[in-house]
Amino acid sequence: MIISENLLFSYGAELQNYHSGDTIIEEDSTPKYYFQIKSGTVKLSSFLEDGKEFIHGIPFDGHCFAETYLFTEKNMR
Template identity: 35%
Template sequence: MIPLEILEKYDAVRRLYKKSEVIFDKDKLATHYYQIISGVVKMNNFNDEDREFIQGFFYAKHCFGEPPLFLNRTYPANAEAIEDSELICISKTNFLKLISENPSVSIMMIENLAQRLHYKSVMAAEISTQDSEHRLLQLFDYSIAYFNFKKEEDGYHIDLTRQQMGDLTGLRVETVIRTIKTLEKKGELKIVNRKVYR
């Protein structure tokens, strides 16, 4: 995303987060821009029944949690490291200064936000109108493109747990497992050593 040397010119700070450590909580005022150097971060919400809904996963070179910085609003979700992660963060004031002084970075940010908005629109339509097979295939295909999953001998490895697949699509884990088996029978994907390949 934003080159580290540019971030460092605007007093960015590197921080280490342990697995399961919370980076920020839902409803807290957004104060920093975060970008991942290494590791994985998830953003999530919980409903009244304490069921988790995952908004997304973010990997090395991805940023997360920045939309509220432009709106002076609170975070709409929690952010948590799902493995030991190194992040670089910059204060809101310095981030907005960086954006205004670097037009090429502004364009990158707009493209990134547009990509996420597109994903949310596609998945919202899938969750509300489509069956489980269609939802999972849409998630897999989008994940291959957006997360740059690498093609292996058996296809693209969908590096998500069954629980994560369910949380991203609004499906129960049992439904995810059944649907994956059905899709394998139809030749839409492969299962090799419990790993899913598209």
């Protein structure tokens, strides 16, 4: 879902810049914010017990992520 930047900013949103390889949300944590990608891609992944990486998705420009966790008590996995 794309929400107008002006609307987001009117409710206190902040523009954050991240670099390739930066961690935005730690696994097993609870996101406290809505994230919408202005430009670029984000890899949503977790690591299995055997050390293998599981990629949940790769959202890009205009997509949001982690929003469902704002409405639950569950941590990201």
